[in-house]
Amino acid sequence: MNKNKEQLLNKRYRAERRFRLYGQSAIFMALLFLTIFIFKIFSTGYSAFQKTWLIVPVNFDAEMMMIDQNPSKEDLQDADYYDIALKSMADLDQNANDDQKNQLKRMVSYFFEKEIKNEILNNPSLIGKTKEVYLTASDDLDQVFKGNYPRDLPEDQRRVSDYQLKIFDQLVAKGKVESKFNISFFTYADSREAELAGIASSFMGSIFSILVCLMIAFPVAVLAAIYLEEFAPKNRFTDFIEVNINNLAAVPSIVFGLLGLGVLLAIFHLPRSTPLVGGITLSLMTLPTIIIAARASLKAVPPSIREAALAMGASRMQTTMHHTVPLSMPGTLSGTIIGLAQALGETAPLILIGMVAFVNTIPGSPMDPAASLPVQIYIWAESAERGFVEKVSACIMVLLGFLIIMNLFAQIIRHKFEKKWS
């Protein structure tokens, strides 16, 4: 081998090593960003899955509840719990003045009355007795307990007063503050109070929107794809349609939101803020994604299969329905799921059709007002209270979990059916 040739060869190897290095560093960068992002979300959000409770002794005094000693169920439902709730909190400090009593009351959520009521509804024999009841701590104390609240700020810049902190520290010392898994985060709807805010409304809103979107987008897109791929003549007109489907896929989502606002709400007068309208709007957005995926997977079916069926005397329709479409289904379905995952994470169009409204009820159907998970993130991220910071991250975690499950599902479908026949 002459020297020149050897040099050239070394040069080629060096170029290859260099290229490999570029590739590896690109991957490293991507992974680094992802890790930082995930770490940030988890470190901020994990504490939202815990909730702080104050354990407060409550005296279920029949007289104060304005009921007799042996009340019926209805009596208990209608009884007045506010006074005993207020008294229980005030009793934490025997020497409290009126202002301090008021501060004591604000150490727990405004649900305290309801929490006490639930206690006695579950166990009516408590009447006349005293029992320690778990009350949801206010979001500020919740943050104090989780160590997220700067205690060293001057008092006038804090939402928690020195007095509240003193009583709280006494309770902690007595072991009367407990942290438990935050079930209400999943079962409560949104609330102005961070300690009572949950994702139930937005979660159901998302599910309903996705279902509506699926039911509209999937059949329309699959039929369009089958027609374009298997039946339509290839001419200028179908080329034009194809180009425009691709254009539609590139339209910014907010434009679809405007369309939903201008057409669905203004002309058809569909109910505002509902998953129905949200789902229809999202389906417009998902349509091109599914059409493109379905066409690609129809194209991927080998022409030899179509020829085989046609040569057996199958009509075009039979060839399509018996062979081509079933073979293209795995690809179409995984494309659909990816399209739905996109729709699930969509925020802008939903804001425009009013799904950004504050909804503190859990929707029972697509016709009820609801938020959606990404919009919920947006709403909470706008809120000033410290308690919402961790909620935002927790909600992102739920949304990401949802998306990961959907994508995993798409992968499984694709792999399972690919293996079967190749």
Add this chain to the structure above:
Amino acid sequence: MRKNGVKMIKIKAKDVDVFYGKKQALYNIGLDIEENQVTALIGPSGCGKSTFLRCLNRMNDVIDICRVKGEILINDFNINDKSCDVVRLREKIGMVFQKPNPFPKTVYENISYGPTIHGMAQSKQEMDEIVETSLKKAALWEEVKDRLHEPGTGLSGGQQQRLCIARAISVRPEVILMDEPCSALDPIATAQIEELIDELKKEHTIIIVTHSMAQAARVSQNTGFFHLGHLIEHGSTDKIFKNPDNTKTQDYITGRFG
């Protein structure tokens, strides 16, 4: 087959021209195909022999830009006529392709598909019978009788091609078109298919496109030689191979081009 010494003509092609867009692929083809005989179509690549074969069951319809002119009479009925129903035509004219293309379904479903869509079996037993006889005729029964409900795509290449032949004969076609059926197979599988072709000609008229002149000589009774879209010469295989009239045929057969 000759009845009272007269050739029975199954297919009669007259002045067939085929165009792909503006490009003409076949010029003025006129060819008679005898019943219950094997007719081989030979010629160099791109000479139009497959195109002609696909005219016979109108598979060229699938190609948007393809136009076919002229008459093709099968049982004295012009299949290029508007009144011809393609589905009925393809029921009568089966086809086997170059690459084995079983449906990605079970062996059983591959065979039963044709009879099902044409409503040829009234009961499960009848269908079982059709599947069994088709596979037996395709000399595949012994090899797959225990795996009827396994994917047809899991068979070997030669088995897959015989499965495709079994699928084609399941609807009892009068004519079977074979487009280079052995080009993707090894010599042993090829020998099996050739043997099968010889057997099948008792009940079917067979037209086979092949690249291999040896194969044409082995399996066919008649041969047509195509070159650049023209049918140069056709006649009995014996004559074409031993004493062709045209020098181009002579050159091709002796391997001087192609």
